[in-house]
Amino acid sequence: MLSLTVNDHPYSVDVPDDTPLLWVLRDIIGLTGTKFGCGMAQCGACTVHLDGASVRSCVLPVAGAVGKKITTIEGIGATEIGKRVQQAWLGIEVAQCGYCQPGQIMSATALLAQKPMPTDADIDTAMASNLCRCGTYVRIRAAIKQAATGQASLPQTIA
Amino acid sequence: MTSPIDHARDDVDLQSPSRRELLKRGSLVVAFMWLGGASRVWGMKSGDRMDESHPLFAPNAFVRVGSDGSVQLVMPSVEMGQGVYTAQATLLAEEMDLGMDQITVEHAPPNRKLYANPLLGEQATGGSTTVRFCWTSLRDAGAAARYMLVSAAAQRWKVDPAQCTVARGVVTHSATGRTLRYAELADAAAKMTPPQKAPLKDPKDFQLIGKPLRRVDTPGKVDGLLLFGMDVRVPGMKIATVRACPSFGGRVASVDDARALRIPGVVKVLKIDNAVAVVGEHFWAAKQGLDALDIQWDRGVNANFTTEQMFADLANASEHGTPIVAKETGHPDDVKGKTIAATYQLPLLAHAPMEPINTLVHVQPDSCEIWVGSQVMARCADIAAKVTGLPPEKITVNNQYIGGAFGRRLFEESVGQAVAFAKQVDYPIKVIWTREEDIAQDCYRPAYYDRISATVDEKGKPVAWIDRTTGASVMASFAPAAMGKNGLDPDLVECAAELPYNIPNLRSEWVRHDFPEGMKVGWWRGVGPTHNVFVVESFVDELAHAAGQDPVSYRRDMLGNDPRVRGVLDLATQKAGWGQGALRARQGRGIALAAPFGSYLCVIVDVEVSPQGEVTLTRAVAAVDCGTVVNPNTVEAQIQGGLVFGWSAALYSGITLKQGAVEQRNFNDYRVMRINQTPPIDVHIVPSKEQPGGIGETGTVMAMPALTNAIFAATGVRLRTLPIDTSELVQDKDALKAVLSAVSSEDNQPADIAPHTGRVS
Numbered sequence A: 001m002l003s004l005t006v007n008d009h010p011y012s013v014d015v016p017d018d019t020p021l022l023w024v025l026r027d028i029i030g031l032t033g034t035k036f037g038c039g040m041a042q043c044g045a046c047t048v049h050l051d052g053a054s055v056r057s058c059v060l061p062v063a064g065a066v067g068k069k070i071t072t073i074e075g076i077g078a079t080e081i082g083k084r085v086q087q088a089w090l091g092i093e094v095a096q097c098g099y100c101q102p103g104q105i106m107s108a109t110a111l112l113a114q115k116p117m118p119t120d121a122d123i124d125t126a127m128a129s130n131l132c133r134c135g136t137y138v139r140i141r142a143a144i145k146q147a148a149t150g151q152a153s154l155p156q157t158i159a
Numbered sequence B: 001m002t003s004p005i006d007h008a009r010d011d012v013d014l015q016s017p018s019r020r021e022l023l024k025r026g027s028l029v030v031a032f033m034w035l036g037g038a039s040r041v042w043g044m045k046s047g048d049r050m051d052e053s054h055p056l057f058a059p060n061a062f063v064r065v066g067s068d069g070s071v072q073l074v075m076p077s078v079e080m081g082q083g084v085y086t087a088q089a090t091l092l093a094e095e096m097d098l099g100m101d102q103i104t105v106e107h108a109p110p111n112r113k114l115y116a117n118p119l120l121g122e123q124a125t126g127g128s129t130t131v132r133f134c135w136t137s138l139r140d141a142g143a144a145a146r147y148m149l150v151s152a153a154a155q156r157w158k159v160d161p162a163q164c165t166v167a168r169g170v171v172t173h174s175a176t177g178r179t180l181r182y183a184e185l186a187d188a189a190a191k192m193t194p195p196q197k198a199p200l201k202d203p204k205d206f207q208l209i210g211k212p213l214r215r216v217d218t219p220g221k222v223d224g225l226l227l228f229g230m231d232v233r234v235p236g237m238k239i240a241t242v243r244a245c246p247s248f249g250g251r252v253a254s255v256d257d258a259r260a261l262r263i264p265g266v267v268k269v270l271k272i273d274n275a276v277a278v279v280g281e282h283f284w285a286a287k288q289g290l291d292a293l294d295i296q297w298d299r300g301v302n303a304n305f306t307t308e309q310m311f312a313d314l315a316n317a318s319e320h321g322t323p324i325v326a327k328e329t330g331h332p333d334d335v336k337g338k339t340i341a342a343t344y345q346l347p348l349l350a351h352a353p354m355e356p357i358n359t360l361v362h363v364q365p366d367s368c369e370i371w372v373g374s375q376v377m378a379r380c381a382d383i384a385a386k387v388t389g390l391p392p393e394k395i396t397v398n399n400q401y402i403g404g405a406f407g408r409r410l411f412e413e414s415v416g417q418a419v420a421f422a423k424q425v426d427y428p429i430k431v432i433w434t435r436e437e438d439i440a441q442d443c444y445r446p447a448y449y450d451r452i453s454a455t456v457d458e459k460g461k462p463v464a465w466i467d468r469t470t471g472a473s474v475m476a477s478f479a480p481a482a483m484g485k486n487g488l489d490p491d492l493v494e495c496a497a498e499l500p501y502n503i504p505n506l507r508s509e510w511v512r513h514d515f516p517e518g519m520k521v522g523w524w525r526g527v528g529p530t531h532n533v534f535v536v537e538s539f540v541d542e543l544a545h546a547a548g549q550d551p552v553s554y555r556r557d558m559l560g561n562d563p564r565v566r567g568v569l570d571l572a573t574q575k576a577g578w579g580q581g582a583l584r585a586r587q588g589r590g591i592a593l594a595a596p597f598g599s600y601l602c603v604i605v606d607v608e609v610s611p612q613g614e615v616t617l618t619r620a621v622a623a624v625d626c627g628t629v630v631n632p633n634t635v636e637a638q639i640q641g642g643l644v645f646g647w648s649a650a651l652y653s654g655i656t657l658k659q660g661a662v663e664q665r666n667f668n669d670y671r672v673m674r675i676n677q678t679p680p681i682d683v684h685i686v687p688s689k690e691q692p693g694g695i696g697e698t699g700t701v702m703a704m705p706a707l708t709n710a711i712f713a714a715t716g717v718r719l720r721t722l723p724i725d726t727s728e729l730v731q732d733k734d735a736l737k738a739v740l741s742a743v744s745s746e747d748n749q750p751a752d753i754a755p756h757t758g759r760v761s
Helices: A021-029 A080-092 A101-114 A120-127 A137-149 B019-025 B084-096 B130-134 B137-157 B182-189 B218-222 B283-291 B307-320 B377-388 B413-422 B435-440 B527-546 B551-558 B563-576 B632-652 B698-715 B733-742
Strands: A002-006 A009-013 A047-050 A053-056 A069-071 B057-060 B063-065 B071-075 B103-107 B164-167 B170-173 B178-181 B238-244 B251-256 B266-272 B275-280 B294-298 B324-329 B338-346 B358-364 B367-372 B395-399 B429-432 B448-456 B462-471 B505-512 B587-594 B600-609 B615-625 B681-685
Touching: A002 A021, A009 A021, A021 B283, A047 A101, A053 A101, A080 A101, A080 A137, A080 B218, A101 A120, A101 A137, A101 B218, A120 A137, A137 B632, B063 B137, B063 B182, B071 B084, B084 B103, B084 B130, B084 B137, B130 B137, B137 B164, B137 B170, B137 B178, B137 B182, B170 B182, B178 B182, B238 B283, B238 B413, B238 B435, B251 B266, B251 B275, B266 B283, B266 B413, B275 B283, B307 B448, B307 B462, B338 B527, B358 B413, B367 B377, B367 B413, B377 B395, B377 B413, B413 B429, B448 B527, B462 B527, B527 B551, B527 B587, B527 B698, B551 B563, B551 B587, B563 B587, B563 B600, B563 B615, B563 B681, B587 B698, B600 B698, B615 B632, B615 B698, B632 B681, B632 B698
Parallel strands: A002 A069, B071 B103, B238 B429, B367 B395, B462 B505, B615 B681
Antiparallel strands: A002 A009, A047 A053, A047 A069, B057 B063, B063 B071, B164 B170, B170 B178, B238 B275, B251 B294, B266 B275, B324 B505, B338 B448, B358 B367, B358 B429, B448 B462, B587 B600, B600 B615
8 A cells, every 4th residue: 555645635545556646646546637648758748746846647656656745736726836827827818628738737836936937948948848739838938927927918818 | 621511602691591491401490499398399309318407498409597597508519629618608698698607518419400510511510610600590599598588577577578688697677677587587488489580689789709708618627627538437437448450451360368467457358350458447557458468460451551652652643543623714724834833742640639539438238328528429429329239319428628639539430449349348438548549540631742833924923723632532431422523522622722812724623542441531620721721822932932022922913802811911911020121041931821711811930940950930920810709819829729730740740651550659759849849929810890710720721831931931942741851951061060060979968859949850
């Protein structure tokens, strides 16, 4: 049995040590916000935080997450930066199909935690691992800046 | 794509069909049916599933008002990121005088009678037709519901309905100030006679239409709680993953599953004719089981097929095949003069959306229930009935939000596969394809071999034009009824037969050359226009260059009479500053102009190409005239996203075949564009009161030629084959040497991404 802490909740799971964390989250624990896109850390849809740092859960053996604080998209809104990022994401209307967006939001939140005022180059480096086939990149960049500065550079949608 | 059943070209006004026309077409008439009593049900058997799920008042198939105050809007089209749930909900809510926060949306079940898209002749989402098809009919449905609710109030108050107003679902009798909520009126309204046609709002009174409203689905996409098909869980469910024969048309010869069955969590191994599935308690067990199988394939008739063979066959067909003429004006063969000719080759394309194919199915002795995101709900039900042998009324299909489709979910064969596995077990199984399987078993955008030529006058202007395209038909298998009497596929020549230019002698023709048996064709974002606008707009650019003229003024000189074409050309060139300021060496600006899907677009792309041939997009400007806009935020998003999708394919995408199988595996070798390669994209929408045009695919249609024309401007190299081969853009033989000598062995940076420079290579 492995003990995990996900979004501040304890879970006990009975799976082989090398089961990727992604499938433990989705299939065993039932948190489906973290997505499967490629299975080889090429797309970033599976991004979660381990002690605040972004990792690709599709290639992280669950044993490697034991004793660490795991945060998923379901829990990121409880953090101050995560909440700002989600608000910016909605204000600008970043999401189209939305499948990649949990991973995008997790990577963006980790970036802002590390660099509160990221440059374009910082955004490129931090976000290049997250694919979006709908091509929402222009708005992802603008939303990160909006979350960072609190200033809206693009018109906001009417809620 | 063009309508498989050519209603758009009928004399009948599609937007306001008479009731007789609706009955004749059998599509929208039951929009005005309700479930109040058997005598009033049109065209539905009393046992139909529609009755079961909802309460009191269903004045039609799109609106359900409950006495608890809930208002559900049933969405005829599927949401896959293009914003249609919000658009369709907006049209209904506008005419019902409801706020968007007062409604919830539901996926429509399979039901061609109620939900068929008349522009496609099928219950289908695609072809950038959604707002075009329901712009009037959904507003009619909302207005009909409002009419009946107001009538119920007026009757209760014994007043003239004309004295009543509605705001936020509350009916008010102006003179007395009495109010009644929709919830209180639902029961009585259900007994009202539906109106022949309720009056629609004057556009000047629109509260919702035309505004950048927040989408109804995005909050759940941001907090991670919205379910995609991949996320659905039902009690007792197990998870399976699949491998089908990699070479098209091949079969399973034998399977040794001994090792697989020993893996913890593996439950069972299932076989069908051409594929093997491993069922597990969770995906990882299933995946490990799949990798532990020893499968021997009978690789079938295509065992030696290659892309080289495919293009050789296409070239041969182009030279020697019999073309089907799509359009001919004048006498293009008889015009004398200087002739310029070019051959363009476009590759097979996969869709590669973020969400791989997945289908959840539960087959029981007398029922089959499916949870899947689909663009063709009724076809999913049909294939399930066929595979299970169950009657249609025993099949339930629950649509889901789709994690990107770009045309992939127009094909139901993967649902048939899942049902074929599910009927071998008694529990629900969720079949999830790996990314590798998703790429290997796609329905591919055909490859094309296009020969185009023009005879020009002394000013270099084309007076004759012949465009012969050669490739497979998608329409022939998707909607055979839509093929022309002469065998023409109308989509295949869209934006080739009709140009925004005035060319007196023109022929557009197609030589049909189908895929090998067992290989599946598919609709890919932008369909015929994406293919043809690349060829046409690249070739127009070639002609401009041959004439020594600026590409914009060259186009302007050729325009036909439609002012909307000129409108977007003027707007884009003005916003981009075309012709102003100097560009440096190896910088270039390219333009594309077209009128796909009932809309008009002009896109201008700026690039910089390094001496080593790396392409950087530095800016894009798009002008779009799509008629009346329902949600301008969505229009901008779709253009931006569509452009990225198209550029990504132009830069990187080409499916290649070896031994009859796809060589590409995952995003490492089927590369797609990332944020560090994406330029600023400015979208300018032309204000218009015209009928809505299509939007979902239009950005993709414009992307590739605008990019390659910019590359030509930057380098003088004309790219006639996609994907772009950057080795053709190397400045000179010393350019590569300079890099090789500069990079030392300690300096090994990842070749894939150069984050700080945004270069692609």
